[in-house]
Amino acid sequence: MRHIRIILHGKEAQNIAVRDAVRLLRSERCKIDVRVTWEEGDARRLAREARQLGVDTVVAAGGDGTLNEVVNGLMAADNRLRMPSLGVIPLGTANDFAHACRIPLAPLEALLLIAELPAVPIDLAKADSRYFINMATGGFGTQITTSTPEELKRALGGVAYFLTGMTQFTSISAVEGEVKAPDFHWQGAFMVLGVGNGRQAGGGHELCPDACLDDGLLDLSILPQDDQRSLAETVQYLMLDGGTALQHAMVTKRVPWLEIRARQLLNINLDGEPISGQCVRFEVCPSALGLHLPRHSPVLQKNVGLVDRL
Structure with missing residues (x-):
């Protein structure tokens, strides 16, 4: 059974929509566990630990800052370890990355995308380290x-x-x-x-x-x-x-x-x-890693110009 670990921003710990989405998918098809952040650096540490434990998919549930921490945590682990795929449940104020990628903003839809669609290879960028x-x-x-x-x-x-x-x-x-x-x-x-x-x-x-x-x-x-x-x-x-x-x-x-x-x-x-x-x-x-995206996400080369015609 596929193992998904959600790293949830602490402010969203009581988010009913997230809880309902986890409950639904956990009962049907996936092993899902949730780790909640308390302070700065927690998301990075939890993501690094998830890779070390061999988790299949790590999900950043929060804003763009949470996503950034999760990415840096995954990349900080021993590079000989298998890289988990990455999913996003957008729970921030702006959610710029999710909007541009057309990742659903509703937690259930975002989690279903992660569970049902394969990850695609994407690049990361680096500013110094x-x-x-x-x-x-x-x-x-x-x-x-x-x-x-x-x-x-x-x-x-x-x-x-x-x-x-x-x-x-x-x-x-x-x-x-x-x-x-x-x-x-x-x-x-x-x-x-x-x-x-x-x-x-x-x-x-x-x-x-x-x-x-x-x-x-x-x-x-x-x-x-x-x-x-x-x-x-x-x-x-x-x-x-x-x-x-x-x-x-x-x-x-x-x-x-x-x-x-x-x-x-x-x-x-x-x-x-x-x-x-x-x-x-x-x-x-x-x-650098695999990301779960909608099939017609405009940020993939194969879909350039396609979304405007749909």
Whole structure:
């Protein structure tokens, strides 16, 4: 019998929908156990232990931050051990990764997908020694998304980011930096930086709208500072429009690795988890693990252009 271990964010321990989904599948077809997190680092530790114990599938039940911890825990185990497949039950505020992948938001539907559909190989990305599955972002957008209170995000959605951006208006500035990658070099001041294995971050902002999880490449998007575009307009487009109005202004490139050097300390958000430094190297890890996705998930190469026709 297949062994599924769910790593559940502690705030969702009493989630009735999750409990009902586990009860239904546990009685029918799978051995399912649940481990609940208490503090930061628990999801990483529990995921590492699950791989060491030979669990077949590890499920991250929480937000994008929980998913990031689970991925890093799986990758931290002895690489000679068999890698479990990965599933996602989206229980966060934004659920950017799940939305882009078209993973169901309802716990029962998400768990049925994990139980019934085979995992497909996907890439992971790495920022120095830290793995991420979705996206790394830098620039003022990172400052805004990380400082927006969870309560405000739950109440107002994307408008919350805009309001936070307006309150921090006077402290927002461009970042001076240099980006190097194979056949690519860019230098200047940027407002937003996105390095995508996935497509969107910060509550629906599609910084890398064409990224695929299984192409062996990272999608780079840079929004340069523009004297013709006011800071207020930039904040408005990014926070309320999801960034689509600024896609024409983005400098983009698809690369296997890249290095960023900044003149000042650069704050970067990895799937909701902050890191900082003046020099960061990003690289892709092709086919690093198997992920349970819908058959027509748009983030797979075979489905590019297909979803729009369905």
